[in-house]
Amino acid sequence: MDNNFVNWEIQNADLVGMEGSFKKNIFIKNGKFDSIQDELSNSDVALFDARDLFLYPALINSHDHMIASYSPRVGGKVKYNNWLSWDNELKSSLVFSERQTLDISDLYQLGAYRNLLGATTTVMDHIPHFVNRSQIDGLLVRLVKDYTLSHSICSYSLGWGDGAEIEYSLAKQKKIPFVTHLGEGFDEESQRSFESLKKQNALGEFSVLVHCLPFGTKEAKEIAEANANLVWCPSSNLHIFGRTTNIESFIDAKVNISLGTDLAMAGSENILTEMKLAHSLLQETKYKKNAAQILFQMVTSNAAKSLQLSKNLGTVDVGKSADFFLLKKKSENPYENLLLSEPRDIVLLVKDGKPVFGKGSLESLFQELQVVSETIYLGNKDSEHFQILGSPKNVMKKLQSSLGYKKDLAFLPLVE
């Protein structure tokens, strides 16, 4: 399908960037933004009138573990001191043994739908390459292909990668991200993990440090000076630990921060939900007034920068991949509007110039652009219907036949 590009134009959209929103006509050619201008083009192509809609760059989820795209969330009653204790609870749970009976490709498809409903087309799937390599091609969302990794920096880390020192030097050589959990807990090892990262020469502009829970002003400043990146996953942090990153210190230090949902079995339903929680936490800081705009940046340009993808993603600019979405206006402020939005407010989500999710009333656009989609209802049969790429109903049917009962997933609330 990818070599079968269709050219089309979005007219009269309110294009959202860091400086607010501006009315533009956007021409899409071969899956890229070909022109962004005030005038209409005269070409004879399919048109979409986006009058009264905001157009945003598609969102980027900076931290997920797609293989754990299952629900309900595990634990949450006991608040732990490090990730391993929760991981033990997870791995001894019935939900986990149920998940283990499923095909990896089904879990990745569920993960793709979870992200698409959150207006997300690009996901950093933190897992060794041998796990997701076979899943990347043909998946409905784009997984970051090029990265090196560790699981975490502690004595009880899982054995992902060849160690932080080697993995970081490889990342630096190839100019790709080195992704690791860091300080995922409050025990001594978690507190010492930053020193250990530095000793292994793994702190630098290619470091993507997920969580950093026990750190304060001093560490935040050092991370900023190294031009390293933080990924904040408040939903999963509060679920597992009852506390989250000292985010105000990291914003003060001007660290490049992006947002992640973390795995479905601990984190949020999607990045839109994550943003709402993050926004409520930012209300407790001096950044409460700009919180909506700060969060928009975290899920777009900051994420692209951190994942070394800015050349192709993160903003709506000529030459970049045509990944964007359109939202109804609930607020005249585009950033507040994004925060108020839920999956059902997405009018159209586009990846590589092709619609992947949108209002049922746009079915003819899906057809005109040669996209095979399925009609779905979200949470309520009486409400509007939607078109979505592929067939989530088939995935759910396969799940039902594997499990022997009809499974409900919080992050994919399909109704028959």
Ligand SMILES: [Zn+2]
């Ligand atoms: Zn994680």
